[in-house]
Amino acid sequence: MQVLDDVRYALRQFAKAPGFTITAILTLALGIGATTAIFTLVHAVLLKSLPVVNPDELYRVGNEENCCVNGGMQDNWTLFSYEQYKQFRDNNSGFATLAGFQSGQTLIGVRRNGSNKPAESFKSEYVSGNYFSTFGIGPYIGRTLTMNDDTKGAPPAAMMSFRTWQEKFGKDPSVVGAGFVINGQPFTIVGITPPGFFGDRVQSNPPGFFLPLNVEPLVAPTSSILEDASLDWLDLIGRIKTGANTSSMEAQMQVQLKQFLLSPLSKVEDRDKPLVAKQTLHFSHGGNGVQMMRDEYKDGLHLLMWVSAFVLLIACANLANLMLVRATTRQQQTSVRSALGAPRFRLVRQALTESIVLAVLGGTAGIALAFAGTKIILRLAFRNDYVPIQASPSLPVLAFALGVAILTGVLFGVAPAWITAKANPVEALRGANRSTGRDGGWGQKSLVVIQAALSLVLLCAAGLLTRSLSNLQHQNFGFDTANRYILHIDPQMAGYKPSQLEALYRQLNGNLSAIVGVKQVSFSLYTPMEGDNWGEGVYIDGEAPPPPGTPDHGASWVRVSPHYFETIGTKIVEGRANNEQDTATTRNIAVVNRFFEQKYFKDGHAIGKHFSNDIKNPGWFEIVGVTEDTRYQGPTSKMRPMYFLAQGQSVHSSEPRYQQFEDRSQYLNAIAIQTAGPVPNLEAQVRRALAQVNPDLALIDFNTFAEQVKGNFTQQVMIAKLTSFFGILALVLASIGLYGVTAYSVERRTSEIGIRMALGADRMNVLRLVLRSAFLQVGIGLVIGIPVTIFGGRIMASQLFGVKSYDPLILCVTIIVLAAAAFVAALVPARRAAGLEPMRALRME
Structure with a gap:
């Protein structure tokens, strides 16, 4: 009480x-x-933790993050092939259940049976039949996928996310059990996931559909990787049995991994087999899911x-x-x-x-x-x-x-x-x-000192991050975004086979070029800074291949149509670009970037040289041109060697894996459009142009090139803006603190000030007296704050680009801003003190 x-x-x-x-x-x-x-x-x-049952019982096979399809040795294994997954699942006694799921996502074209609407693109994820039972997730309505759905020949089934069901189908209960067409194939929706379940990782735009692993060849018949034991694309998470020893389980699976890599199933080349002994895998807690x-x-x-x-x-x-x-x-x-x-x-x-x-x-x-x-x-x-x-x-x-x-x-x-x-x-x-003021209020003044020091640190951090962001955004990317647009399609969604692609792209080019204001149209596997990357090893004709395990001996590559470099604004600095004369019946050509030329040719001349991404056939591609260096990965990533192959050209390999990727690379899903200026309703006109070719050819996205590039700075913009906001907030709070302490000091020293003025001190003397006391506190705070600021800049160096962690200009500007704010905060009580009448101040005693 x-x-x-x-x-x-x-x-x-x-x-x-x-x-x-x-x-x-x-x-x-x-x-x-x-x-x-x-x-x-x-x-x-x-x-x-993930919204699943008993997340502390979940363990992940692998302790690093990776995406999306790997081949060759990983050293520390995180991704696994379907064949590896089955062997681990069926030959490990420590896991009560072990689930496999796609490390990336797949875009699928979906429409309901009987609907006249064109197919709409959705993100999907392939999962094993025991995926939902491993996480302990039941359905919202209907049922979850089971192992019976994840077998060859089973009727194609899928599970829809609650968010997709709510936003796209208005929670229509008839969706469960209904027929849908996914990439041209009939599927049945067997259930809806619970509202709180978003999958196996925190990510933007989680999958709208979950598909069994064994329907992957049905959904992507021309680029299926399910049965290729040399391609690793699955994350594994399992629920351990009570009392199981994770260390012994980990050791057992390492032995199984090495046995698999030495077996004929893995298709490991003889030159890579000495590396098998160095391969490892490690468990990690899986309650938080994949932590990319x-x-x-x-x-x-x-x-x-x-x-x-x-x-x-x-x-x-x-x-x-x-x-x-x-x-x-x-x-x-x-x-x-x-x-x-x-x-x-x-x-x-x-x-x-x-x-x-x-x-x-x-x-x-x-x-x-x-x-x-x-x-x-x-x-x-x-x-x-x-x-x-x-x-x-x-x-x-x-x-x-x-x-x-x-x-x-x-x-x-x-x-x-x-x-x-x-x-x-x-x-x-x-x-x-009563106070004469010299030794009063030391506690309050000490707090103002701390506020000034911390404010300096935050304001400098904001300045460094803002300068870093500006450097990132205004660097030379090697392309031009003005009056350029990027859109994506997926011909596989509409059932196109590789033999039909040439006619498809010819029709699309004609329809899109006919839009008034469009100057240029091109097609490519992907475009700069959209978040995609294809990479392979590089073998120069006439040179010995590098030893197995040689790091960083490869390049990113893109297949592109004629006029691609003009459309995205990348300059050809030597030779020529690919053109309409480079066809399936002519020699295979490639264009490389300047970085590729300097890295792989000691004489600095690439034109006329030959190379390949297949060690057995090192002379497949003849280099006919060199481009300026262009950033295809993120704005802070290191420049990589790159080469560009011509649309329609192909090589033929005895390696099934290589031939599969060669066929898959013919699907040029990115379309770049250059216009003469702003084009009214361009997106609507593009949609009509696609529908005229095929109503099932869904437009996945449509953005200006500038918006696509801007999306790469999301995290940096967030950090810079929030740090700037917090810095300003700190400055305001510190100013309020200084004002309060100064005003309180003046109030306590009113009689002292009256006595000083009665003895002959003028108003300027009083003003200096008050301001000197205020600036002494701020000055001590700056003396403390400057070394702390320099130390803090070094700690946040990983967040900076093109700016030193102790930039003197930013430090000086910050000190001036803080001093100006302190002057304004102290001036009001100082003026009030200078305006006191001596007799009135003495009477207050």
């Missing part, structure tokens, strides 16, 4: 001082809200956690200042209460209660700000893409916010309680607040 009385008394006291209360609550709400918003994202991306997004975002999120923690510290310092000022100004009242018989422990408890109540009020307001802030962060991070991260209260986030609030209340209630404990009844009989 006494605690409730203390709380009620605290609330009454806060109601009597609305200015103090609102300022304190808002200050703390901003600090806790910012930190909690970042923690919400960190918890969802880095810490949260976690690996991508963890550095940025950790940086934001530090930044938001600094903002919270500054907010707490402000709160401490407010509480100290309040305790000092109430010292006479506290002395009176002590003189009237109030026990000292009662006064201390009341002071702590007020601090904790204030912190809880600020924490509650901070939670509201946090969830609004999380929505903004998600939009910054993923634009309009859907991600299975909820910006809504969760127990860990609520516990975090409440814990921070209570901890803040306790820590920053200690000083006021200490002042209360020192209350002397004698103080009630004399001016308790």
Whole structure:
């Protein structure tokens, strides 16, 4: 009951001082809200387990992230072939069940039986028949996929995600059991996944359909990889049996892996067999699923956690200042209460209660700000893409916010309680607040010093990240985005065979080129910075092949149509590009980038030389041109050697795997369009042009080239914007803190200032006196903050591009900004002090 009385008394006291209360609550709400918003994202991306049954029982075979199809030796194995998966599944006693699932995703064309609408593209994922049972996931309606669905010859079945069912089919229950056409093949939807289940990893736009592994040859007949034991494309997660020893299981599977690699099934070449003894695999906890997004975002999120923690510290310092000022100004009242018989422990408890109540009020307001802030962060991070991260209260986030609030209340209630404990009844009989000021308020001033130092660190971090982002965005990418558009199709969705592709692309080129305003159209496997990459080894004609295991002896490659380089704005610096004369009946040609030429030809001349991506046939391609270096991977990735093969040309290999990829590479899914300027309703006209060729030829996406490039900076933009926001917030909070301390100091020293002025000090002397005290605090903060800033820049060096971690210009600009803000914050109370009338100041005593 006494605690409730203390709380009620605290609330009454806060109601009597609305200015103090609102300022304190808002200050703390901003600090806790910012930190909690970042923690919400960190918890969802880095810490949260998958929404599955007993996630702690799940173990993943592999401890690294990889995508999407690998061949050859991995050294530390993470991806596995279907044949490897079956052997592990059937010959391991430690797992109660072991599931395999596609490491990437596949786009499929889907339409309902009897619908007149064209096929629509969806992301899908191939999974084993025991996938849902391994995770302990039941259906929302219908049933899940089973091992009976994942056998050769079984009726084609699929499971639809709840989100797809809700958004695309309006939760129509008749979808379950209905017939659908997927890539031209009949399927039955057997069930809907639960609303909270998004798959085996946190990712943007999770799969809309789950397909059994054994239907892969049916969905992709011309590029099937299911039966190729030399291609690794499956992640494995299993639920271990009670009492199983994971170390012995791991050792057993390593032996099985090496036995498989030495067997005829693996198709490992003789030259690579000496490497088998070095191959390993390691288990990792699987409760969080595949952590590719976690690996991508963890550095940025950790940086934001530090930044938001600094903002919270500054907010707490402000709160401490407010509480100290309040305790000092109430010292006479506290002395009176002590003189009237109030026990000292009662006064201390009341002071702590007020601090904790204030912190809880600020924490509650901070939670509201946090969830609004999380929505903004998600939009910054993923634009309009859907991600299975909820910006809504969760127990860990609520516990975090409440814990921070209570901890803040306790820590920053200690000083006021200490002042209360020192209350002397004698103080009630004399001016308790009298001060001559030189040694008063040291606690508040120390907090301002800390605020200034932390503000400098945050503002410099924001400056470095903003400069880094600008460098990233304005580097020379080796292409031109102006008046250029990128769209994607997948002819396999509409059932096109390799022999039909030449006629298809000729029709598409004619229809798209006929759109008024279109200058150029080209086709390619993929385009720069769209997130795709094909790579193979490189073998130069006339040179000995590199030893097995030689690192980085390969190149990325793209198959392209005539006019491709013109369409995307890449320059040919030597020789020529491929053209209409390069056909299936002429010699196979290639265009390489400058990096390829410099890496693989010591004389620096590539034109007329021959190379191949097959060690047995090193002279397949003749180099006819060299392009400028172009960035196809992310903006921070290292430049890679690249070569470009001509549309329609092909080589014939005795290796089934090579021939399979050769056939698959003829499907040029990316279309680049260059226009003479803005074209009204271009996307609608493109859709009509595709429908005229084939109504089942779905348009997967349509973007300007600039938008595609911009998508590569999403994480950097998010971090730079949020750090800048937190830096400005820190500057504002530090300025408020300096203003408060300076104003309080002036208030305490009113009589002293009056005496000085009565003895002849002019207003300028008083102004200098107050400003000197304020700038001394800021100056000490800068002296402390500069080395901390330099050290912090080194820590965040991995987030920087083209800028030094100790950039002197940014440091100088930041110091000037902080000094200007401090001057403005201190000037108002300084002017008020300089405007005091001496007699009035003395009468206040």
